[in-house]
Amino acid sequence: MTTTHKVMLLPGDGIGPEIMAEVKRVMTWIEGAYGVSFDVSEGLIGGCSYEEFGHPLTDETLARAKASDAIVMGCVGGPQWDGKTDYDKRPEAGLLRIRKELDLFANLRPAMCFDALADASSLKREYVAGLDILFVRELAGGVYFGEPRGIEDLPGGGRVGINTQRYTDAEIIRIARVAFEMARKRGNKVHSAEKANVMESGLLWREEVTKLHAAEYSDVQLEHILADNCAMQLVKNPKQFDVILTDNLFGDLLSDAAAMLTGSLGMLPSASLGSGGPGLYEPVHGSAPDIAGQGIANPIAAILSLAMALRYSLDMGDAADAVEAAVSKALDSARTGDIWAEGFERVGTTGMGDAILAALG
Ligand code: NAD
Numbered sequence: 597m598t599t600t601h602k603v604m605l606l607p608g609d610g611i612g613p614e615i616m617a618e619v620k621r622v623m624t625w626i627e628g629a630y631g632v633s634f635d636v637s638e639g640l641i642g643g644c645s646y647e648e649f650g651h652p653l654t655d656e657t658l659a660r661a662k663a664s665d666a667i668v669m670g671c672v673g674g675p676q677w678d679g680k681t682d683y684d685k686r687p688e689a690g691l692l693r694i695r696k697e698l699d700l701f702a703n704l705r706p707a708m709c710f711d712a713l714a715d716a717s718s719l720k721r722e723y724v725a726g727l728d729i730l731f732v733r734e735l736a737g738g739v740y741f742g743e744p745r746g747i748e749d750l751p752g753g754g755r756v757g758i759n760t761q762r763y764t765d766a767e768i769i770r771i772a773r774v775a776f777e778m779a780r781k782r783g784n785k786v787h788s789a790e791k792a793n794v795m796e797s798g799l800l801w802r803e804e805v806t807k808l809h810a811a812e813y814s815d816v817q818l819e820h821i822l823a824d825n826c827a828m829q830l831v832k833n834p835k836q837f838d839v840i841l842t843d844n845l846f847g848d849l850l851s852d853a854a855a856m857l858t859g860s861l862g863m864l865p866s867a868s869l870g871s872g873g874p875g876l877y878e879p880v881h882g883s884a885p886d887i888a889g890q891g892i893a894n895p896i897a898a899i900l901s902l903a904m905a906l907r908y909s910l911d912m913g914d915a916a917d918a919v920e921a922a923v924s925k926a927l928d929s930a931r932t933g934d935i936w937a938e939g940f941e942r943v944g945t946t947g948m949g950d951a952i953l954a955a956l957g
Contacts (some may be wrong), residue, residue, distance in 0.1 A: 600633045601910050604640040604656075604664040604874070607685060610883025611893035611945075612670025618910035618949035619668060619902050625956055626915050637664065642672025642687035642883075652690030658697055662873065666909035668695075668902055669878040674885045692740075700868035700876055701736035701767070702774040703847065704904070707834075707854035712927040716859035716935055719831070722812035724857050729837045730764070730782060731854065732775040733847025735868055737767045738797075740844050763797045763843065768804040774830070774869070775841035776813040783838030786816040789846055791825040801843065823850065829856050834889070855880055862894030862934045865901035867908055875909040878902040891944045894932040896923055899952060918956060 607616035623634050639645075646652050662823070672687040680686045699895075709717065709727040717724040742760030746946050749755055768783040772788070779786045788805045790798035802820055809818045821829070823846040828848065829836065834857055842850060855864050864880040879897030879899055900923060907916035919949070930941040930951035943951065 598633050600635050601666070602635045602637070602664040603905070603910075604661045604667040605630075605638045606661070606667060606669040607638070607640050608670040608672040608883065609643045609674050610671060610885050610888040612642075612672070612883060614888070614891060614893050614945050615879070615895040616668075616670045617856075618945060618952075619898050621898055621949050621953060622902060624719065625953055626912075626919075628957070629918075630912065632913050633911070637950060639640040641669065641690045643674050643677045645690060646677065646685060646687065650685075652685065652687050653693050661694060662698065664874050665827075666874050666905040667876045668898070669876060670898060671879060671881060671883040673883045676839075692730045695735055695868060695877060697931040698868075698873050698876065701734060701871075702771055702869045703731070703735040704778070704867040704869065704908075705731040705733060705851045705855075705880060706776075706865070706866075706904075707731065707851065707858050710863070710924055710927055711923065713859035713863070713935060715937065716779065717845075717857050719834070719857055723834060727834055727857060728782075729834065729846055729854055730778055730839045730891060731851040732771065732778060732839055732841045734763075734771040734843045734852060736844075737763055738844035742952060744779065758857060761795065761797045761843075761845070763801060765800065765804050769808055770871070772805045772808050772841060773812075775839050776809070776816050778936055779839040780813075781817045784815070785819070785838035787819050787821045787837055787840050789821050789823045789840060789842040789850065791819070791823050791846075793822060796844075805841070826850055827853060830857070851880070860894065860934045862897055862932065863897050863900070864897050865898040865904050867901070867904040869908060874907065877905040877909075891946065892933050893945050894934050895945050895948055896932075896952075899923060899949075919952075922952050922955035925955035 601707045607613040706730040709724045714721040714725040739759050739761040742762035745759050747757050775786050790801040792798040792802040861881040868876040903916040904918040906912040930943045
């Protein structure tokens with residue numbers, strides 16, 4: 597009997613629909629090669645959903661997403677919605693809502709440097725060739741969600757902007773567990789990054805990670821590192837890292853910095869996992885409004901996001917390996933503009949998809 601996987605596709609704004617078209621072609625190839633069937637449901641998220649329904653994510657779309665096995669998203673946002681002061685109507689609010697509703701607390705962001713792209717990094721080849729870091733970023737708590745928050749008038753005049761960094765022991769333990777489990781399947785090393793020197797939430801983070809490590813994961817090498825030092829070490833000697841465990845805010849910044857070590861934003865996938873429900877898979881990059889509609893966006897981050905969905909939500913690790921190998925092979929010949937170098941064929945979004953499909957065979 598053919599296995600059917602329910603996959604929700606949310607192309608989103610800007611280059612989202614262009615890169616998602618290539619994801620669909622790869623899915624069709626997988627159906628043929630692995631004898632599975634994808635029951636695909638498509639929906640709107642972000643600015644396009646706001647234009648159509650007056651909200652960046654409707655309850656109906658959310659319900660379909662919840663009923664799927666995996667959600668593959670493109671990207672949201674664009675300058676036409678930038679001026680919106682109504683935060684719950686902004687494109688990003690759709691993304692925050694789906695993460696919150698699905699309780700996606702673990703954001704996995706690999707920073708891998710394909711050998712073919714080592715020269716595209718801002719660091720020298722010897723520092724980045726073979727780089728393979730996995731960021732495990734807490735996604736459902738911390739300063740992006742903590743209360744109180746807001747902008748208030750001060751009694752004597754002037755205003756104050758308030759956000760609250762807040763973590764419970766349970767939130768820390770569940771994300772640390774993901775990091776230790778991932779490390780066991782990789783290089784067996786976790787760096788836990790916080791600011792225990794100046795923040796109580798950081799101190800609690802360090803204490804809870806230490807306790808969990810001693811109780812259940814003493815076979816994994818654990819190092820605590822201050823988040824600012826982690827930023828420096830990422831630039832100085834990035835290959836010392838295997839898994840980096842960190843909170844929502846520091847993870848946002850550190851993983852973006854690491855992203856640039858790998859050559860291009862257009863190459864980087866991510867996964868957001870909860871406890872049991874569908875995972876959300878999306879490129880790290882945004883909607884790239886500067887190149888949207890031109891057919892030149894790099895679809896690789898989106899295709900590698902599909903590969904992560906295959907591995908973490910659909911139990912198709914073999915297919916994930918095949919897709920990643922095909923991307924690596926395709927890079928030996930074809931390149932989109934963001935990663936193009938002398939000696940390679942310069943292709944557009946579809947051309948990159950063609951090269952990956954050709955490498956898949
Ligand atoms: P961006 O990632 O969209 O673009 C940064 C630069 O990288 C641009 O020059 C762009 O052309 C290039 N780039 C990005 N993806 C590419 C790809 N696949 N192929 C080739 N080049 C690519 O970041 P930005 O310009 O800061 O943000 C644009 C919009 O995206 C904003 O509205 C922002 O809020 C939104 N955004 C969304 C997400 C998301 O959906 N998860 C993430 C970040 C930013």
